[in-house]
Amino acid sequence: MHHRLKRFGPPLLLISPTIVLVGVFVYGLIAVNVNTSLTDRHTRAPAEGYVGLENYQALFSDDTFLFSLRNLLLYTAAFLAGALFFGFLWAWLLERGARGEGIFRTIYLFPMAVSFIASGVVWRWLLNNAQGDRASGLNRLLGSLGLDFLQTSWWTHERWGILAIAMPAVWQLSGYIMALFLAGFRGVPDELREAARMDGASEWRMYRHVVFPQLSPVALSAIIIIGHMSLKVFDLIMAIAGQSNYTTQVPATQMWIEFTRSDYALSAAIGTVMLLIVAVLIVPYLVATYRQERSR
Amino acid sequence: MRITRRVGAALVATALLSVAACGGGGGSGSGEGEVEVFTWWAEGSEKEGLDALVGVFEEQNPDLEFVNGAVAGGAGSEAKNVLASRLQTNDPPGTFQAHAGAELTDYIVQDDIEPISDMYEEKGWNELFPEGLLEQLDQDGEIYSVPSNIHRANVVWANPAVLQKAGVDPEATYASLDEWFAALDKVEASGAIPLSIATDWTQVHLLETVLLADLGEEAYNGLWDGSTDWGSAEVTAALEDYAKLLEYTNSDRQSLDWPDATQLVIDGKAGFNVMGDWAEAAFATQDKEFGTDYVTFPVPGTDGVFDFLADSFTMPVGAPNPGATEAWLDTVASAEGQTAFNKAKGSIPANTEADTSDFGPYQQTAIESFQQDAIVSSLAHGAAASVSWLTDITAAVSKFGSTGDVAGLQEGLVSAAEQHLES
Numbered sequence: 001m002h003h004r005l006k007r008f009g010p011p012l013l014l015i016s017p018t019i020v021l022v023g024v025f026v027y028g029l030i031a032v033n034v035n036t037s038l039t040d041r042h043t044r045a046p047a048e049g050y051v052g053l054e055n056y057q058a059l060f061s062d063d064t065f066l067f068s069l070r071n072l073l074l075y076t077a078a079f080l081a082g083a084l085f086f087g088f089l090w091a092w093l094l095e096r097g098a099r100g101e102g103i104f105r106t107i108y109l110f111p112m113a114v115s116f117i118a119s120g121v122v123w124r125w126l127l128n129n130a131q132g133d134r135a136s137g138l139n140r141l142l143g144s145l146g147l148d149f150l151q152t153s154w155w156t157h158e159r160w161g162i163l164a165i166a167m168p169a170v171w172q173l174s175g176y177i178m179a180l181f182l183a184g185f186r187g188v189p190d191e192l193r194e195a196a197r198m199d200g201a202s203e204w205r206m207y208r209h210v211v212f213p214q215l216s217p218v219a220l221s222a223i224i225i226i227g228h229m230s231l232k233v234f235d236l237i238m239a240i241a242g243q244s245n246y247t248t249q250v251p252a253t254q255m256w257i258e259f260t261r262s263d264y265a266l267s268a269a270i271g272t273v274m275l276l277i278v279a280v281l282i283v284p285y286l287v288a289t290y291r292q293e294r295s296r
Numbered sequence: 297m298r299i300t301r302r303v304g305a306a307l308v309a310t311a312l313l314s315v316a317a318c319g320g321g322g323g324s325g326s327g328e329g330e331v332e333v334f335t336w337w338a339e340g341s342e343k344e345g346l347d348a349l350v351g352v353f354e355e356q357n358p359d360l361e362f363v364n365g366a367v368a369g370g371a372g373s374e375a376k377n378v379l380a381s382r383l384q385t386n387d388p389p390g391t392f393q394a395h396a397g398a399e400l401t402d403y404i405v406q407d408d409i410e411p412i413s414d415m416y417e418e419k420g421w422n423e424l425f426p427e428g429l430l431e432q433l434d435q436d437g438e439i440y441s442v443p444s445n446i447h448r449a450n451v452v453w454a455n456p457a458v459l460q461k462a463g464v465d466p467e468a469t470y471a472s473l474d475e476w477f478a479a480l481d482k483v484e485a486s487g488a489i490p491l492s493i494a495t496d497w498t499q500v501h502l503l504e505t506v507l508l509a510d511l512g513e514e515a516y517n518g519l520w521d522g523s524t525d526w527g528s529a530e531v532t533a534a535l536e537d538y539a540k541l542l543e544y545t546n547s548d549r550q551s552l553d554w555p556d557a558t559q560l561v562i563d564g565k566a567g568f569n570v571m572g573d574w575a576e577a578a579f580a581t582q583d584k585e586f587g588t589d590y591v592t593f594p595v596p597g598t599d600g601v602f603d604f605l606a607d608s609f610t611m612p613v614g615a616p617n618p619g620a621t622e623a624w625l626d627t628v629a630s631a632e633g634q635t636a637f638n639k640a641k642g643s644i645p646a647n648t649e650a651d652t653s654d655f656g657p658y659q660q661t662a663i664e665s666f667q668q669d670a671i672v673s674s675l676a677h678g679a680a681a682s683v684s685w686l687t688d689i690t691a692a693v694s695k696f697g698s699t700g701d702v703a704g705l706q707e708g709l710v711s712a713a714e715q716h717l718e719s
Contacts, residue, residue, distance in 0.1 A: 043402065043405065043406070044380060044383070044384060044402065044406050045405070045406055064691065064695070124551060125551075128548055128551045129547060129548050129550070129551065130546065130547060130548035130551075131547065134546070134548070134565070153547070155550075156548075156550045156551075156698065157698075158698045158699060161698070241550065242495060242496070242550075244495075244496040244497075244690050244691065244694050245495070245496065245550055245694060246691070246694040246695040246697065246698050246699075247698045257687060257691075260373060260376070260377060260687075261683050261684045261687045262380060262402065262683075262684070263684065
């Protein structure tokens with residue numbers, strides 16, 4: 001007994017603050033949130049009772065909420081596709097031995113250091129939807145290039161406005177994805193490439209059959225990282241379009257609106273839905289990683 | 297021994313961590329002789345107004361100390377969130393700012409603020425403020441706040457140079473929206489933006505003045521107590537007028553806030569702008585001359601009606617120092633306080649005895665209308681409907697801004713009214 005305490009005591013003691021803090025402030029508060037979402041607490045006054053899943057029913061019969069779920073899906077798809085495409089492309093170009101790699105790496109990685117709010121303020125101007133004489137930002141650029149027909153209403157477009165919000169997100173995170181892939185490329189041993197070349201594989205076939213397959217864990221991590229960021233998008237939309245703008249509604253902005261008008265039950269319900277959506281993405285990943293580590 | 301010492305160190309570290317994690321809470325607790333005034337007046341003409349008011353307060357109450365509890369950001373929305381959490385933890389400030397009228401409903405329902413009708417009686421404030429205003433402040437027979445200033449929402453700001461270029465007489469007045477449409481058409485033909493507008497809340501602001509113009513004062517008031525049907529044909533007609541007005545506006549409205557929209561008029565890029573009379577400060581600070589560089593008139597169809605909103609101060613339940621709060625409210629209501637505050641802020645005094653002789657020319661016209669006109673409550677600024685109702689209306693208006701679907705807008709407004717009138 002004494003021996004065991006000696007062995008497990010100090011480490012347990014060292015991690016106990018973390019366990020307590022995470023237990024209270026993450027899992028405890030998730031439980032409180034779920035609990036609130038099942039009550040009728042629609043004002044600042046304490047809840048009067050439980051209403052079961054009524055708040056969730058209200059949400060899923062609300063057109064605006066369905067619209068914001070659809071927006072979230074579109075945004076995530078565009079953000080993922082864009083960031084993975086550019087990240088992979090740049091990494092591959094650098095890997096092929098582009099000159100001035102250090103400079104390019106820095107340039108591509110820099111946007112990530114800027115907060116979404118700060119870049120959002122700039123993109124708000126870049127994506128201004130005024131056209132013709134009063135155009136500014138990208139529309140002005142298109143106008144002065146004689147490409148007036150390409151001027152669009154950006155994020156105020158009734159159906160696809162949310163895709164314009166994905167542009168700054170892609171711009172900011174592609175560099176990070178590039179760094180991930182670059183590390184992946186560098187992790188492929190030279191022996192494997194040489195062996196492929198010895199066997200007479202062309203450069204393309206060497207990449208296609210030897211290097212790319214080894215990048216799939218990196219790609220998976222990239223998808224998880226971008227995916228969970230994208231599902232929580234809030235700051236970028238607040239900075240560019242503001243909270244009440246209809247075309248760019250997502251669950252997080254709706255949660256904020258409900259919260260600021262003290263409809264705590266409904267905002268808690270939206271929070272729970274968001275948590276579930278992220279869990280759908282993260283939990284399988286965690287399970288897979290855990291299994292991998294155990295089989296090692 | 298070595299191990300125990302290590303364990304001890306770990307224990308100390310744990311304790312320190314949890315202290316750090318739990319710290320930072322706790323109330324500030326105003327002591328004797330202090331009044332914490334909670335506002336969102338942190339910059340610009342609002343800050344100047346508050347400073348002027350504080351000057352009068354300190355003169356009248358040399359023993360009391362003013363503590364500035366201003367929270368900046370988001371046109372007051374940050375402050376309201378901070379306030380909500382403070383009220384929830386029973387740590388109310390000495391007094392807080394709120395728009396007079398329906399915006400107070402939430403605080404009243406939660407028992408956050410005290411009724412102060414007795415104070416009105418005792419101090420004779422009922423004679424200081426105009427009757428029409430007192431009626432709008434009345435919530436089920438009680439008054440809960442002291443108005444510090446009055447703004448008018450139904451004002452059109454116009455640039456005479458732009459109008460002349462378009463062949464529109466800058467001195468013309470318009471009896472109805474239809475007459476105004478003709479002028480807007482001419483401005484459009486001249487190449488300028490006929491009517492400048494900004495983001496969602498300014499659209500709600502425009503909608504409210506259109507409803508007032510088309511429905512008239514009585515039916516407009518009825519919208520807020522359920523006696524006017526939101527689904528009626530009259531409302532549909534008003535919404536169609538609103539839709540038509542929106543067609544005259546700048547396409548980049550969602551990217552702008554009200555100062556940008558007003559600036560379009562100042563810069564001669566737009567003919568008209570509908571905005572509350574805080575816009576006066578924007579013209580004044582750029583040295584524009586009232587009557588030559590800009591003209592104003594009530595939104596067509598609303599002549600003789602004063603669409604009011606007012607900032608006001610409350611007596612929170614459990615205020616740390618009620619005596620000091622009362623002294624603050626006294627200053628707010630006083631003629632000296634109102635003169636100093638409003639002259640700096642660009643609004644007009646609610647107190648009819650306040651000296652307004654050296655107020656600007658626009659303010660003089662507003663003072664005159666306020667005394668003569670019928671007074672109605674503004675929707676977009678919290679006087680007519682509760683915060684929650686306004687949120688739903690804003691969502692419907694924002695949706696309409698991108699879909700252009702009048703029937704959908706009306707449906708949204710009807711369901712919002714149903715939800716909030718019954719509760």
